[in-house]
Amino acid sequence: MANAPVEARLHARGDNADLPDTQQGPEDAATGYMKGWALASLTLAFMSICLVLALDNTILATAIPQITSDFQSLNDIGWYGSSYLIAQMALLPTCGRFYTFFNIKWTYCISLAVFELGSVISAVAPNSMALIIGRAVSGLGAAGLAIVMAVVMGTYGIGSALGPLVGGAITDNKTLTWRFIFWINLPFGAAGLLLLWFTLRNPPPAIKGDLPMVQKIRDLGIPGAILLLGATSCLNLALQWGGIVYPWSNAKVFGCLLGFGALFIAFLFLQARGKESATIPLHIFQSRTVSASCGFMMLVQVAIVLQTYFWPIYFQSVRNTSARDSGIYLLPIIVSNSLGTVCAGWIASKSGHYVPLMWIGAPVLATGGGLYQLIRTDSPRAQWIGFQLLSGFGYGICSQMPILAVQVVLGKADVPTGLVMVMFFQFLGGALAPSVGQNLFNDRLLRKLGEVRGIDGAAVVAAGGREFRKIVPPELMDAVVEAFGSALKNVFWVGLATPALAWIVSWAIEWRKLPDSAGKAAQVPDAQVVEK
Structure with missing residues (x-):
């Protein structure tokens, strides 16, 4: 587990310069560490967001049996978890690069907004497919939020433990229903967003923020992320359809397996060609x-x-x-x-x-x-x-x-x-x-x-x-x-x-x-x- 004060430094130069109760000595000015009210607010913001991620990570498990009954979708059990994690997995390297090329404050806040949007889609989902799409959107946002999840891992552990209890209690409540397990993300996310926005007033510049926009977009590795997302989705479809919805020899299942193979080979080719700028540098393996x-x-x-x-x-x-x-x-x-x-x-x-x-x-x-x-x-x-x-x-x-x-x-x-x-x-x-x-x-x-x-x-x-x-x-x-x-x-x-x-x-x-x-x-x- 990481120390919150260490992670919360963020090299936030000038963030607490205007606070009357905070004095910056020469050493503080050189390092740009946050302290006092600014540090407390930023830590609280990350705790709130981390709690949301942790709850979202475990809160769904106890609600799935009721969701499958409401939507008559026992065949979709796999997608309720996979859609979130596939999106998070495929976008994780790309989201890391966003922090390298663009303003970290805007990147983090936009990631949180996308996560919350996915929660809203899931909460109002009229059918199983809409819920799956909502979970995928939340996964896209979570990929950007996971980058700094080490800030308060103690909160993450607490949230993970509370998730099944909260999810079960909400699901059994006839007034709230399982849909509230997604609505609950909004107030915590909003609180974290407001604290982060007003505390981190002058974030450090991106490491490669001075690069031309065309080069930034090219170096984000978006084509690789799309290929990886498509390959993993094809594999999941084949695993869920094969022998259940369709025979393994069915053209749809076989086509998904072929699609997975073709997209994955294309992804590896792209990574090998990109070398050090690749989404996943193959040399490390x-x-x-x-x-x-x-x-x-x-x-x-x-x-x-x-x-x-x-x-x-x-x-x-x-x-x-x-x-x-x-x-x-x-x-x-x-x-x-x-x-x-x-x-x-x-x-x-x-x-x-x-x-x-x-x-x-x-x-x-x-x-x-x-x-x-x-x-x-x-x-x-x-x-x-x-x-x-x-x-x-x-x-x-x-x-x-x-x-x-x-x-x-x-x-x-x-x-x-x-x-x-x-x-x-x-x-x-x-x-x-x-x-x-x-x-x-x-x-x-x-x-x-x-x-x-x-x-x-x-x-x-x-x-x-x-x-x-x-x-x-x-x-x-x-x-x-x-x-x-x-x-x-x-x-x-x-x-x-x-x-x-x-x-x-x-x-x-x-x-x-x-x-x-x-x-x-x-x-x-x-x-x-x-x-x-």
Whole structure:
């Protein structure tokens, strides 16, 4: 975690020059550090915005079963999380360059406005497609906001823990409904925007702000971002359609796979041609540690996002709990995640070793996913709490280690790029996870429902994760609920497989020891996607 005062400096020269209660000495004037009222206001602004991002990151999970019932859109589960993360992932490198070329105050404020616009679209969405579009717009804005998320990561952790509870309580409220989980973003975002706007009156100039506008636009890497966005969207469509909506041999599914391949090859060609000015500098992956760290982060993120998305479906669809209670029941995985992160950071700082924590954390995460196969409809509370604790603690132990690894092996000039790449693959894993899970869930669910006489499987799926109970005859309810449980077990096999593969990948990471300063330098953001 980063110190707020350090990050809040922002080299904001002159920001507090006019304040009567603030005196700037020669050293302060030279460094341009903020203090007093200006520092407090700016920190409060970032805390407000960080809280919004954290809530938005986890608040949706407990509302998804009700959303699928309202929109009859069980087949769209994957897109509710993927659309946000795909947009965030594809635009992350480009948004970083906006801060290099343009006024940082305007860039950040516009990013926040786009995020809030997406929240409004989602809140008023008349159908599932509109909600997906709204989530994608929010993801575009979040890509710009994530750049400075390290400012107050303590607030992010609090918001992540509160998200499922708040989301569940709002979803169960007949007056507010699930739509309010998007409206709630507006007041916090507005407060942060106003504080930031009036506090940061004289932001530092952009590093490359004096370049011609034509060169700025060319160097933003927009074509690469568009190709990456298209490639990932094609892959997600193929994963969600294949074997469920259409056979894998269907022209639409096959066409999406071909589109993914063609767009991804075009993206790689563009990056290779652009070299140092590329959206993703390929030379950085010549380090086996960087490549393995990115792969490790993507794989463990797939596992944790899958579990965070589908545990609420178990609680609400199988155990018939309320959305609020499912948020409470999701706390073990979130709290243990934070605890594991703190413990791993302390161990790494004291011992100087980070690779062993990856070797330990990934298997623990895999164990939590694998043990889900023992879950039944009437499993005792201690059982599923224990499994969640294992998963969350395992992820917390290992999820920060790739960030440390790239900082140790890369030169000072390449460290920022390496960190962005780790975050990039983290978002990519989170974006793919809901689509993979949806395909596996729907495929097994339809198969199991087809074995139940007197049940229209398509109608049950269309009814969504909560309302199916209204159309299923009482004498067949146990069989249908068992089908949901079986489908969830199919999903959680991925929660076992991907961390196990991540453990294998981690053996490619160079065994090095943190230098004395690593404990401070390594405190960087981790976009915790326990949810979406």
